[in-house]
Amino acid sequence: MLVLSSIQNLVSSIQNLTMKSKNPQNESTTIDQLQKYAQDLAEVYQSKKGKVKELRTAKQQLFKYADDLNQAIFELKTANQELQDSCLDTIHRFVLTAEYKDEEIGDHIVRMGRYCAFIANKCGLTPIEVRDISFMLLLCMT
Numbered sequence: 001m002l003v004l005s006s007i008q009n010l011v012s013s014i015q016n017l018t019m020k021s022k023n024p025q026n027e028s029t030t031i032d033q034l035q036k037y038a039q040d041l042a043e044v045y046q047s048k049k050g051k052v053k054e055l056r057t058a059k060q061q062l063f064k065y066a067d068d069l070n071q072a073i074f075e076l077k078t079a080n081q082e083l084q085d086s087c088l089d090t091i092h093r094f095v096l097t098a099e100y101k102d103e104e105i106g107d108h109i110v111r112m113g114r115y116c117a118f119i120a121n122k123c124g125l126t127p128i129e130v131r132d133i134s135f136m137l138l139l140c141m142t
Contacts, residue, residue, distance in 0.1 A: 088131075091139045113138045 095109055117134035125133070 088135055091135045095138050109138055 095106060100106070113134045116137045117130050120130040120133045
């Protein structure tokens, strides 16, 4: 908006200069005024140019931060999944230990885990909650 205003003032001054060019004293004043407008316009242009450059740099930095955050989230999800898998593997090994002592008890623990998973599924729980209930029962019964 400021640039447009400066351009309009410059155009207006040029028009005034062409009308008043017959008077040498007015011509000198008008030329000085035009130079001032030109300087103002150049300053405004440089200022806007600098701000655009700053915005581009900030935008690039934000994209880099977003990429870094996405990478961190991916790594956290991977680590979380590995931790869950490790916990489930440990629980499964407890069941195998119980089964080693008495095969009938081991089969009973696995069967009860499946029943609990079935009931949890029928209750409308999410697949993750169903899985967790199934494995928690296995853990409780070992």
